[in-house]
Amino acid sequence: MRRTSAVLSTAALIGVALVGCAPAGTAGASCDRVANSDPETMSQIEVSGALETQPTVDVRTPFVTADDAHADVERGDGPAITDVDQPAVLDITLIDGESGSQLLGTAYSGDVTGVSPLSGWTSQFPAFEDALLCATEGSRIAVAISQDGVTEETRAMYAQAGLPQEGSLIAVIDVRKVLPRAASGEVQFNAGLGLPTVVRTPDGVPGIIVPDATAPSEVVVQTLIKGDGPVLGADEAAVVHYTGVTWDEREVFDSTWQGEPPMPATLxxxxxxxxxxxxxxxxxxxxxxxxxxxxxxxxxxxxxxxIPANSTLVFVIDILGSTPATAVPAP
Structure with missing residues (x-):
């Protein structure tokens, strides 16, 4: 919730029971990684170069694959991707299988503030989904992409940038930052008489039930789930999902969960x-x-x-990560 503006929405509250298991895309979710899905295909691709820089890709051309495949070039020791709606930062280099030349690439600037759901990538490049699931922050992954591993719409969108309408591609993905999709940790007991109740869907999306009671006159903060990460520093911006309702109207006026896919905010x-x-x-x-x-x-x-004047506001905030406040542009 920014001080100067609010993006408003009209989605209904979610009313389902609390769940005890860790939602997909959170720190508590389990994950098994296939490090090389097709050794024969991936042996044709050689990737070199420092992880912080754009990679060099050597491949005998023309490279053709009937099926998508992937192999870990380097495996990082950071958090794992267990859901494609998790927010993350990727650097990607895309190579033409016919010529072996580079087609597209991200900036490799080292900036990890611009987190966004991975489904933004996997919806364009379906081959990326299997390659990314259970990959860890700090990893470098080579991906062999079949004709069907890129959507027709994506090929058309990037045709002017040289993306071929037919043929196999090669991608190298560097996983720079991985955040959980939702809060996870130990559920806390709170004495909440006269205060709102929070419920969650199985994948961690919160809803807020405001009681028929007088709103408190002072700020009330309750920790509902205690995460096991570091304490948020005073000089850090928080990467969060949040939902806000007004006490009197009991309606959602702002929520980062309502995008498709949900887009966290850096505040x-x-x-x-x-x-x-x-x-x-x-x-x-x-x-x-x-x-x-x-x-x-x-x-x-x-x-x-x-939001009417003199409104009492209720927020549920999932604290997904942090970044230096100085790295965040002014609104």
């Missing part, structure tokens, strides 16, 4: 309302927090979009 403490910033103080990465924010710590007597 600097001095760019959000004071009550939201207070809720993040001292929290650990991986935690889920509920905060009730009275008007004087929210938007006060000023209406904000569909």
């Amino acid at each position: 600097v403490p001095d760019q959000v309302v004071p009550g939201f910033a207070q809720a993040l103080e001292g929290q650990t990465i991986g935690s889920q927090v509920m905060v009730v924010i009275p008007p004087d710590q929210g938007y006060g007597d000023q209406a904000q979009g569909t």
